[in-house]
Amino acid sequence: GHHWGYGKEDGPSAWHRQYPVAKGNRQSPIDIIPNEARRDSTLGPIFLKYDQCRSLNIANNGHSVVVEFDDSDDRSVVLGGPLDNPYRLKQFHFHWGGKGCEGSEHTVAGVGYASELHVVHWNAVKYKTYNDAAAAPDGLAVLGIFLELGDDHRWLHMMTDALYMVKFKGSATDFKGFNPKCLLPNSLHYWTYLGSLTTPPLHESVTWIVLKEPIVVSEKQLGMFRMLQFNGEEEDQRMRMENNFRPPQNLKERIVRSSN
Ligand SMILES: CCN[C@H]1CN(CCOCC)S(=O)(=O)c2sc(S(N)(=O)=O)cc21
Numbered sequence: 001g002h003h004w005g006y007g008k009e010d011g012p013s014a015w016h017r018q019y020p021v022a023k024g025n026r027q028s029p030i031d032i033i034p035n036e037a038r039r040d041s042t043l044g045p046i047f048l049k050y051d052q053c054r055s056l057n058i059a060n061n062g063h064s065v066v067v068e069f070d071d072s073d074d075r076s077v078v079l080g081g082p083l084d085n086p087y088r089l090k091q092f093h094f095h096w097g098g099k100g101c102e103g104s105e106h107t108v109a110g111v112g113y114a115s116e117l118h119v120v121h122w123n124a125v126k127y128k129t130y131n132d133a134a135a136a137p138d139g140l141a142v143l144g145i146f147l148e149l150g151d152d153h154r155w156l157h158m159m160t161d162a163l164y165m166v167k168f169k170g171s172a173t174d175f176k177g178f179n180p181k182c183l184l185p186n187s188l189h190y191w192t193y194l195g196s197l198t199t200p201p202l203h204e205s206v207t208w209i210v211l212k213e214p215i216v217v218s219e220k221q222l223g224m225f226r227m228l229q230f231n232g233e234e235e236d237q238r239m240r241m242e243n244n245f246r247p248p249q250n251l252k253e254r255i256v257r258s259s260n
């Protein structure tokens, strides 16, 4: 159908036809220029309270691989930094390139990383449902973590070992006991700015918190993501899931702030 994707015909340059907000004033991702970010001493540290988190499943939604969490209470939240209240952990997913190509969504002084992890949280203090929050200007807080190529990541295998179970769009499987704390870098120093979802519906509802320090994964581990397919099992057309990233968008009248 006329569903959006990352191909030539249905990719990021075409999204504006069905989602006019694609040309809005607070779109994501952006190119982050460290020298132009405003060091803001009023910006405190962020706190990730994930010890009680309960992962539920891992799924292929035809755009990425997503791990979902039980968000029926405030057991796992992000707070502090630019946030006025705690935001509840909902899911995490990745964006990546093709072999040897860049694949992150945010770039830093024009340089991309091999992949980018997004940990999605929603404002359950102000909004009754996740869907309401996803469409509200202060509804979501997404933590962005860059992945660069190097040695094997000690814990990523726990996730990549499950990818063969969700090869095709629409597949999902139980995925219990995974704590995203194991995917964090040492430092929680960050850049923050007001932006949007980087996929349709491109709602301008995200407070972005992008960590400065990347995590390191191996080419072999990242290559496992590319065994996933955009298509469903029943579809004739086999399309390897890769290059599922939106390029940087215009900063417009925004500033990026930096934790010190
Ligand atoms: C493929 C759809 N991706 C969407 C799905 N959700 C959108 C809300 O949907 C309910 C209307 S989401 O809030 O989980 C979310 S976060 C990001 S990103 N890349 O900006 O971190 C994209 C998306």
Ligand SMILES: [Zn+2]
Pocket (backbone or CB within 6 Å): 093, 094, 095, 118, 198
């Ligand atoms: Zn994302």
